[in-house]
Amino acid sequence: MQRFSAFSIIRRGLTGNESWRPQWRRASPKASYDAIIVGGGGHGLGAAYYLAKEHGLTNIAVIEKGWIGGGNTGRNTTIIRSNYLFDESAALYDHSVKLWEDLSQVLNYNVMFSPRGVMMLAHNVHDIQVLKRHVHANRCNGVDNEWLSAEQAKEFCPPLNISPDIRYPVLGAALQRRGGTARHDAVAWGYARAADALGVDIIENCEVTGFQKDAHGAIEAVQTTRGLIRTKKVGVSAAGNTSVVLGLAGVSLPLESFPLQALVSEPIKPAFPCVVMSNTIHAYISQSDKGELVIGAGTDAYTSYTQRGGLHINTHTLDAICELFPMFRRMQMLRNWGGIVDVTPDRSPIIAKTPVPGLYVNCGWGTGGFKATPGSANVFAWTIARDEPHPINAPFTIERFRDGFLIDEAAAAAVAH
């Protein structure tokens, strides 16, 4: 792997940048692998990296039906935080944040993790109760999250409108300083490059068309648009398309896929220092390093695989943004896009074994998957390598729905991801 550094940039720059090599090989499928990851997003590429790095499985491949990082990894608002309510969630997401903190150095790829702080606004007494419950639970779990008065919130985020005259005045906020954002494409590319360096094959334009099982019903091969590939372990990280892929193996999941839209403004000089989320009025916003205001909209109401949604979602998102940040009314939307998010009944993910031996799944991240990328990839790799869950993802099974052990962040906190 060509090492990245200021020095290498200058050295190769002086020779006309001719000596740069591909960041990862353009691999073609081998006849068989020790393990195959389906889905070349951050979660899948990350799982491959950790399988190779921490579990010594290097004869593995990531197969992606399109181009890597082209799904939700490249379509999200890059918010990273771990101030979740339940112990199980806090543990999972904080494991992730810890990995984020030195991911650039570990991968030798600048993923631009920027812990600029994630602030969640309270607009009524109920919000205050819910967010304070978060603050206390997080503190006791060793996750940073602090309560701010409206004035302190304004101090942390000057554009915030804390006037009592707005429809839902800001009464306070919960702030996680370690939270922030990262450069989404770089996460996929960084993992791809590092995994490739460890021998992992990254195979694009290769779609799964079926699974082949042995006499005991265990996975023995994957049928793809690029031929049959033998393997005894398959980890599926297919986000919105998980139901489709698992369906090929006869596994049905408690999932529904919805369109999720997001948008950016034209780039402007630094005007917004942190990430702000408001569940009550459904808005979240930050500013990218390129200068664009990055704004998340809600999901459309109906399941869909079209990767696009309605105009009304945008009007409702932007009226909330303009209400909270009235100086942004004259800003202009530059680009809008849609992703497909797979949602579970309790809005928490599934990272688990499936009823089919050798088949593992990492899905159900809804609107919150990006922040969990390293952590989820890390424990998913463990689960695949050892055929048993890591303690952190042990609660995130499929069976929890049968047994009623829901991890219901949505119902409990009603805080958007």
Add this chain to the structure above:
Amino acid sequence: MADLTGIPTMNHLTTARIAPQVTRSHWLAPLAPRSRFSLRAAPQVLALAGAAFGVAPSEQACRAVVQGTRAALWLSPDEQLLLGLEADTASIQADLHAALGKAAYSLVDVSHRQTALEISGPNAADILNGASPLDLSLAAFPVGMCTRTLLDKADIILWRTQHDVFHIEVWRSFTDYVTGLLSVIAREYES
């Protein structure tokens, strides 16, 4: 002891922040109190109510039938909104119960649940379309058509009584919002 039977209704509205607006583009004002009933039953039972109420409910979807001081608005295959004079509230109720007798139905007094507004004038439809996603052309929304729908963030019943006159029924706590919204939309037609 205090007897309030005589006091004017619409306390809420008269203290609300709206007064009738008369402008070049439109006329917007609250309408007088009415007696209102939600009558829900199977279509054939609804038909029975016609004689007693004095208005045969429309069988066609989204149509209002008017007879003298009374009107029946189709809201759903099993739901009609009956409008009458405020003074007739008790008699309407009694007549309908008598007429429907043992039949299975639901008659509920909702006179005070909602208020009525009227918007009219050359720009009435344009102003409504500032917040209503419906096609309000006469072809798509003829005189006599009524429906529950949305006015931006409020539920309303929209009823076209004449080609440039719309009757709006809105739950009382949304009255301020609906009137406020319509007046803001209307402003540009004054400039």
Add this chain to the structure above:
Amino acid sequence: MTQFRAAKGGRIDRSSAIEFEFDGQTYKAHPGDTLASALLANGVHLVGRSFKYHRPRGLLAAGAEEPNALVGVWRDSARYTPNLRATTVEIYPGLKAESQNRSPSLKFDRAGINGLFSRFIGAGFYYKTFMWPKTAWKSLYEPTIREAAGLGRAPTQADPDRYSNRHAHCDVLVVGAGAAGLSAARAAAAAGARVILCDEQAEMGGSLLSDVHTRINGLTASAWVASVLQELKANPRVTLLARTTAFGYFPHNHLGLNEKLTEHVAAPKPDQPRERLWQVRAAEVVLAMGAIERPLVFPGNDLPGILLADAARTYLQRYGVKVGSVVAVVTAHDSAYQTALDLHAAGVKIAVIADTRAEVSGDLAAQAWAAGIRIQHNSTVIGTRGKLRVTGIDLGQVSGSNVQPLESIACDTIIMSGGWTPSVHLHSQSRGKLVWDESLSAYIPGQTAERTRSVGSCRGIFGIAASLADGTKTGAEAAGTTSSITYEVEETRLANTGFIGALPQPGGKPGDKAFVDWQNDVTTKDLALAMREGFESVEHVKRYTTNGMATDQGKTSNMNALAFLAAGLDKPIPAVGLTTFRMPYTPVTFGSFAGYSRGELFDPVRRTAIHDWAQAQGAVFEDVGAWKRARYFPRGNEDMHAAVDRECVAVRQNCGIFDASTLGKIEVVGPDAATFLERLYVNSWANLKVGQSRYGILCREDGFVYDDGIIARLAEDRFHVTTTTGGAARVYAFMEDYLQTEWSDLSVWLTSISEQYSVIALQGPAARRVLEPLVTGVDVSAQALPHMGVVSGFICGIPMRLFRVSFTGELGFEINVPSDYGRAVWEAIYASGQPHGIVPYGTESMHVLRAEKGYIIVGQETDGTMTPDDVGLSWAIGKTKPDFVGKRSLARSSMHAKDRKQLVGLRTQDPKLVLEEGAQIVDSPGQKAPMRLIGHVTSSYHSAVLGHSIALAVVRGGRARVGQTLYVPMPTGDIPVIVTSTVFYDSEGAKLHG
């Protein structure tokens, strides 16, 4: 009269001169100018600095595709708009504009030095560095990058302007009012269709407005446009929308249009909205978006003074502006010859027409020849000269794959044409397919996904006659007919040729600083580097180099990048793929999406009939959903705690009056009403007698508590169901769902009566004495109306539904009266209560009073994961019922686990200490994070009546822990608490039944 204003021509109003400011300097212009044309008229080409290298940039285009000339326009301190394209900013007297992304000035920009390091800061360099030391990213690198990035500055004050919204429907929506669009609209209108025609420009007509040669039906092009517009204006079924951009194509032929209403006005009227969002539902859509001229990619192609040939013609013929004095033309398409001839006719010297093609036929070449203009075939450009403005062009001669330097020619302007790229944006947004047309070397619309049709040059049909015919035929089709309209056209035919990719260079190497994406500073070298590093998917290259991601969304850059990529990968262009076209077509103001929604119109403010009374009494309100509820009624300078203490004591000692009107209410009527509730709620209802009420619990099918409320039986077939305030709408929908889709066998109907009744809660020992004198037709004695009894009668002559219920634990009544009478009845009760010390109390006191009794609030004690048993309500479950919603889920073993969180009471040792709601609970002191959390505090108050603080909490296995000491870990240390029963006050309920 400035030196570059042509002697005649153009559509500007030369009779009046207006002044405007750019970067603090005052210039003259004419009405009808754009900021761009006015600057050119004043000889100003340098208008901006590029995103990364801060290279001096001039105008490239004359329309919405402009990548360079981004300016900020300043109306007043609250009306600053960044990143506007000078080519679309209409001049008005006093317009103030400023250039962006430069410091201190356009002519001298410190960051221009970046250019020297370009070899080190090429595509994606930032992914490879800024990683050491780790902490420096946040403290140093990122702030530096962010400061360097971004173009304009954000507005800093709230925008006072208004924005308008309009939903519209039509039979045919025509997007674009050039030859094809106008003829399509005309044909559709002639067929009687309801037509909306929109065009992004101030004047409709498109390229016809700068075409002085073509004749249509004997008229000049612009005269023909005027006549058609007049005809369409006169048609009441046609809506013409100029300055209106169709920016988004949404599912089911729903399109978003942005209309600019006041941007061109010096002093807009106060009530005039700045912009209007049109949300159009069209039965049929006709896209006539035209084509965009493609720039040529050659070394130094980004100097000020280098622009698109058609832009030069537009500036001349539409704005009467000459782009320079000595112009070199580089072209791969005939149309640039017309421009050269027009400029020549206007007295501009044409130094050379360098044509990339081997031979050129056709009238225009002949005319140029005749005019004595030098034409050089097989040309390429190997370099340009100049710093802040082009001063010369270095031509090369192509023979086969070999490129020889030819000569250097002095000029102050270069105009170029690589041919035309059809604007397929909206077709693609609608999810229509695109197909590669080799003969046009362009993508054109293929299979459609909506009811939409493309006409004219946006589908590769060039030429006025052809576009008029195409528009007419298609416009009629969209209106469901055929048209007999024909047009007589005299025009010069042009060959459909062009060049995509980078012009050939000596040695076959991509030359230096050959820009593909002007605004984002993406050169052929960046694209080459991306390919070298293995980024081959067009989406990867786009993201790695940021090509096409600038504010022009790649309108001038995508095709050249694609071709360069294809060449580099040695694949045919269609094999490389295409990036998705995304909404919006051009940037759209946030405010126009928000529309009227702000302040009270952001979300309805719901007020009860008693609200104004409470306000007059100085009540402090809280938002509960959309409702405003009185939280407490301070007297004098009481704070909330003082007011709440006083209110609570008053209720317990005398009586209090509370506005409960926001509670949800549903009247459930029909022969099967009881059966319905039996199946839905956990309780039994069959045995509930008429005139009685019962506390009901509603679970979701998953067994968790969903809502609760009092349900009264008014008659055998009539129930009055109350829900929580927040639950009103969702419980109604929940009931309708089961009725309509599961239990259609039941004869029962629902009617929301939430707002039919004002609900006045009268609570306290004196309640009966306050109520008695006001009511008629009812006996409110304890014998006649026991706890949970319900009766109809009159209060002050007003019909009422009287519930004897209590959410305080005191003797209590809830009086339901028709809402119009709510306030009057409230005031009558309040008056009657004066001798008994009645006080109004708010939601805060209500919370304390119910907590003293251990009554739960759904959403506070429960959180979507609690069963009825968890919150101590298993007593309410109808044990003998075979089924109810949620019963099966409650039978799962996990629902009976010993360590489930259960509702308990908590007492602190220090009676004054009030725990924080949401605080966590552990079973041993001194734990370090991560602690073993066993529960949390759900409600916590100071109880003035009891003289100590109280709290409710959910704790694992809580009911078995009563009497134990647990700990609430706070930053300041652990707070020991004793687990108690949930009932702190009148546990035997004597007062309730008094």
Add this chain to the structure above:
Amino acid sequence: MLLIQCPYCGPRPELEFAYGGQAHIARPLKPADLNDDEWAAFLYMRVNTKGVHAERWRHARGCNRFFNALRDTTTDHFLAVYKTGEARPALNTAGGHS
């Protein structure tokens, strides 16, 4: 914003409707007879079809009726709407504009 054909009121904007999830999932008549897996399947398992999806809509801001629809989740085009209780209609030709 989708345009949805209410079987009672005709074509109306999506804003007036509430999505009701997968259609034809009947609540078991005797839930007690189901084992935990069967009950969980009823509660939570959804086909989440990529293609023609039978789903429930409620004209919540209109006539308030639930009804069913066939929609292609890869295009969002509606292929059929039908009343609650009616069988899923067979599709003669898939596709077509909505």
